[in-house]
Amino acid sequence: MSSTSENSVVSGGSPPNTDPEVDKFKELVFRGELDRIEELERKLDSQLRSTKSVSDVIAEAVVMRSSKDNMLSAALSPIVENSLQDALKKRPQDFISIIFPIVGSLIRRSISETFSSMLGSFSKSLEFSFSPKGIKWRIEAIRAGKSFSEIVMLHTVVYRVEQIYLIHSESGLVLSNLVNKGVHDRDADMISGMLTAIQDFAKDCFATAGDESSSLNSLDMGDYTIYIERSPLAYLACVVRGQAPKELQVKLRETLELILAKFNDVLQDYRGDDSPFVAAAPYLEDCFAEQLVEEKKKISFVTKILVGIFIILFVSALTYKIYHSHRMNSILNIIGSEPGYILIDAESTLIPKPWQLVALKDAFAVPLPELLSRGGYSADEVRCSFIPIDSREPSIVMKKLQQKLELPLGVTIKYDLDNDSYHISGLADYMWITNAKTIAYTIPGVDNLDISGLADPRFDVLKRLKQEIENTVIRFARGGEIPISTDQHLLDEVSEKLVELEKLTNAMGIALTLTIYGHADLTGTEIRNYAISQARAQVLAAKLYAKGSSIPISMYGMGSSFADTTELEDLDSRKIEMRIHFANKSGIDF
Amino acid sequence: MVSKKVCMLGAFSVGKTSLVEQYVRSIFSDQYLSTVGVKISKKLITLDATEVNLVLWDMEGKDEFVDINMAYLRGAMGFLVVADLSRRETLDEALQIRNSVLEILGEKTPNILLLNKCDLETLEIPETQIASLEARGISVIKTSAKLNIGVNEAFLAISTKMLAV
Ligand SMILES: Nc1nc2c(ncn2[C@@H]2O[C@H](COP(=O)(O)OP(=O)(O)OP(=O)(O)O)[C@@H](O)[C@H]2O)c(=O)[nH]1
Ligand SMILES: [Mg+2]
Numbered sequence: 001m002s003s004t005s006e007n008s009v010v011s012g013g014s015p016p017n018t019d020p021e022v023d024k025f026k027e028l029v030f031r032g033e034l035d036r037i038e039e040l041e042r043k044l045d046s047q048l049r050s051t052k053s054v055s056d057v058i059a060e061a062v063v064m065r066s067s068k069d070n071m072l073s074a075a076l077s078p079i080v081e082n083s084l085q086d087a088l089k090k091r092p093q094d095f096i097s098i099i100f101p102i103v104g105s106l107i108r109r110s111i112s113e114t115f116s117s118m119l120g121s122f123s124k125s126l127e128f129s130f131s132p133k134g135i136k137w138r139i140e141a142i143r144a145g146k147s148f149s150e151i152v153m154l155h156t157v158v159y160r161v162e163q164i165y166l167i168h169s170e171s172g173l174v175l176s177n178l179v180n181k182g183v184h185d186r187d188a189d190m191i192s193g194m195l196t197a198i199q200d201f202a203k204d205c206f207a208t209a210g211d212e213s214s215s216l217n218s219l220d221m222g223d224y225t226i227y228i229e230r231s232p233l234a235y236l237a238c239v240v241r242g243q244a245p246k247e248l249q250v251k252l253r254e255t256l257e258l259i260l261a262k263f264n265d266v267l268q269d270y271r272g273d274d275s276p277f278v279a280a281a282p283y284l285e286d287c288f289a290e291q292l293v294e295e296k297k298k299i300s301f302v303t304k305i306l307v308g309i310f311i312i313l314f315v316s317a318l319t320y321k322i323y324h325s326h327r328m329n330s331i332l333n334i335i336g337s338e339p340g341y342i343l344i345d346a347e348s349t350l351i352p353k354p355w356q357l358v359a360l361k362d363a364f365a366v367p368l369p370e371l372l373s374r375g376g377y378s379a380d381e382v383r384c385s386f387i388p389i390d391s392r393e394p395s396i397v398m399k400k401l402q403q404k405l406e407l408p409l410g411v412t413i414k415y416d417l418d419n420d421s422y423h424i425s426g427l428a429d430y431m432w433i434t435n436a437k438t439i440a441y442t443i444p445g446v447d448n449l450d451i452s453g454l455a456d457p458r459f460d461v462l463k464r465l466k467q468e469i470e471n472t473v474i475r476f477a478r479g480g481e482i483p484i485s486t487d488q489h490l491l492d493e494v495s496e497k498l499v500e501l502e503k504l505t506n507a508m509g510i511a512l513t514l515t516i517y518g519h520a521d522l523t524g525t526e527i528r529n530y531a532i533s534q535a536r537a538q539v540l541a542a543k544l545y546a547k548g549s550s551i552p553i554s555m556y557g558m559g560s561s562f563a564d565t566t567e568l569e570d571l572d573s574r575k576i577e578m579r580i581h582f583a584n585k586s587g588i589d590f
Numbered sequence: 591m592v593s594k595k596v597c598m599l600g601a602f603s604v605g606k607t608s609l610v611e612q613y614v615r616s617i618f619s620d621q622y623l624s625t626v627g628v629k630i631s632k633k634l635i636t637l638d639a640t641e642v643n644l645v646l647w648d649m650e651g652k653d654e655f656v657d658i659n660m661a662y663l664r665g666a667m668g669f670l671v672v673a674d675l676s677r678r679e680t681l682d683e684a685l686q687i688r689n690s691v692l693e694i695l696g697e698k699t700p701n702i703l704l705l706n707k708c709d710l711e712t713l714e715i716p717e718t719q720i721a722s723l724e725a726r727g728i729s730v731i732k733t734s735a736k737l738n739i740g741v742n743e744a745f746l747a748i749s750t751k752m753l754a755v
Contacts (some may be wrong), residue, residue, distance in 0.1 A: 171595040172630075173645055173667025193595075193630030193645055197662060271755070272592045272667055433718075 159242035172196025338391040340365025362391035392445035425453025521573040535558035598679025602673035608735035628657035668700035709734040
């Protein structure tokens with residue numbers, strides 16, 4: 001019991017006393033108390049002992065109890081919670097530094113998921129390209145002067161970090177600045193300056209000095225929100241389109257802390273040189289994130305059908321339009337290449353309907369309906385107004401020649417391209433030939449005409465008869481107006497030929513005149529000779545008249561002026577000679 | 591590249607905004623639009639082969655109602671304090687501002703006193719006073735935002751001073 005007495009309050013506190021008298025007195029006076037002290041001592045001792053024994057088994061006991069039921073954890077949890085709360089309140093920094101790594105990795109995972117969903121954004125804009133929504137957005141893009149993908153972005157992005165700045169807190173100068181892809185760069189320095197100014201202003205207006213919690217954490221600017229994560233040396237500002245999730249703020253915090261740790265020294269004595277902060281860009285890049293709108297509903301069946309019908313209509317309209325304009329082109333080709341037509345205007349219309357054409361057209365050109373039907377087209381595919389012209393195209397000129405000249409059978413016209421000349425040849429009426437020439441030259445486009453190939457078959461007879469008649473000499477007996485017997489028949493022959501000639505020239509419209517020269521030989525007086533020669537000419541004339549001819553005849557008695565002077569009496573000087581004279585209607589001789 | 595924050599200070603309507611506009615955008619307007627708060631502009635220049643990004647904080651002018659917002663001064667690496675040659679009191683104001691700003695930013699902060707509107711005919715600040723200012727070691731440049739006199743020199747001078755620090 002030595003340990004008991006050592007531990008006893010009383011005995012330990014007073015010097016040892018061995019006097020039995022005193023002991024007795026003590027027993028008399030403190031009897032009750034002594035008992036109680038002894039009792040206490042015993043209790044204490046047993047508690048100590050039991051604590052010791054519990055401590056030996058507590059771990060095993062907890063394990064055993066937990067495996068049996070929940071009572072222990074239920075009993076413990078309020079205590080643990082309270083003490084944790086207490087500790088958090090007192091030393092938050094310790095806890096944050098413990099928890100931070102876990103939270104950080106959680107955020108990283110969520111951001112990497114966001115990034116992978118961003119990869120889908122290209123296919124997303126493709127997906128929207130041909131939907132009604134896509135078409136609407138395309139129109140919107142054209143109106144707003146933005147790219148289509150930007151508009152898709154605007155509609156599909158819940159939020160997107162567009163720009164991020166690392167800013168020197170004191171001066172508001174930009175240390176580093178990153179722009180997300182597809183975002184217009186704003187002037188970093190001006191923005192950061194304004195941001196700093198706004199913050200300074202806000203702090204000035206609303207906050208008591210040193211109260212960090214009241215400074216601005218975000219600024220709303222239309223579609224944009226600027227999130228700010230600050231520290232005394234530098235702050236991060238992050239321009240976000242749409243509503244960013246809470247994680248972004250945490251990410252900003254984490255990034256800022258990383259940067260502060262790495263760049264602390266440079267920041268402490270920053271004098272405007274931002275080259276060291278190039279290395280901060282990768283940290284900033286980590287903050288770029290975005291989230292897309294969930295595609296809510298499937299396109300309904302009816303919309304699909306409608307879109308399908310629309311597409312079919314559109315495609316068939318397009319096909320028809322292409323077919324139609326193809327048709328039109330070949331029609332225009334037909335008209336354009338047809339002689340006598342010159343197309344000067346073709347007006348196409350958006351909705352397929354008859355085209356409006358304006359053309360120069362020769363009256364002799366093939367009529368349009370005929371032309372079109374020849375090409376397999378109907379006349380009402382075009383509506384054409386014509387301006388009359390005289391075409392100089394050979395085929396048209398040819399037609400005119402044919403029609404205007406009333407080409408007789410056997411006469412042909414050829415066009416000689418090299419000399420640009422028209423050649424008319426064949427057998428034709430003499431009158432027609434003379435007319436043809438005049439008429440042909442009145443046709444526009446006929447500049448060179450060759451009619452040397454034209455001939456009237458009767459012309460030869462005409463020439464032959466004239467020749468024969470003129471070659472005939474009828475000799476007369478001496479001193480009279482009777483042909484010598486051998487030449488008697490000549491008188492008949494010549495007058496027959498003359499009658500024939502007269503008929504022919506009448507038919508051909510040629511004027512015919514006959515001149516008869518009468519001759520006498522040197523015998524006899526001159527006066528007599530004149531008379532005789534006159535009378536001899538008269539013989540033929542009388543004969544012709546007798547045959548009913550009405551050829552105008554001129555008769556000349558030449559006397560003996562053409563007689564052979566060597567012989568007085570000469571048979572060959574007593575004769576008549578005939579000369580034929582043709583003239584056409586206009587009086588021109590030939 | 592080096593960035594430098596420069597503050598434009600001075601009484602109201604002395605031409606702070608005009609000087610910045612003339613320097614940055616080469617324009618001048620006779621119209622007076624009083625600056626509210628602060629307006630930030632910037633200009634990239636090359637000084638001795640160093641690219642300098644001047645970020646100019648054109649602050650609202652001091653008058654009886656508005657005092658200079660000292661928060662805007664934080665981090666300034668130099669400042670220009672402007673007075674109006676045609677209004678004597680703006681020089682007193684400018685000197686007062688200069689002193690208090692130097693107190694905040696440090697005695698060695700590069701600064702220049704600009705005497706603006708030197709194109710005007712009625713000048714209220716005598717040459718002798720200007721000479722005495724220079725004698726006290728204050729850098730003084732006469733400027734006219736209107737005629738673009740001394741504007742480039744002033745900003746170049748402050749830039750050079752800041753780079754020398
Ligand atoms: N003649 C002349 N007028 C000037 C000059 N500079 C500025 N002004 C005029 O002075 C007026 C004030 O110019 P601001 O540049 O707006 O003055 P400020 O100092 O910015 O004024 P606060 O912003 O109100 O402090 C304007 O009407 C300017 O046209 C100058 O060099 N010459
Ligand atoms: Mg101003």
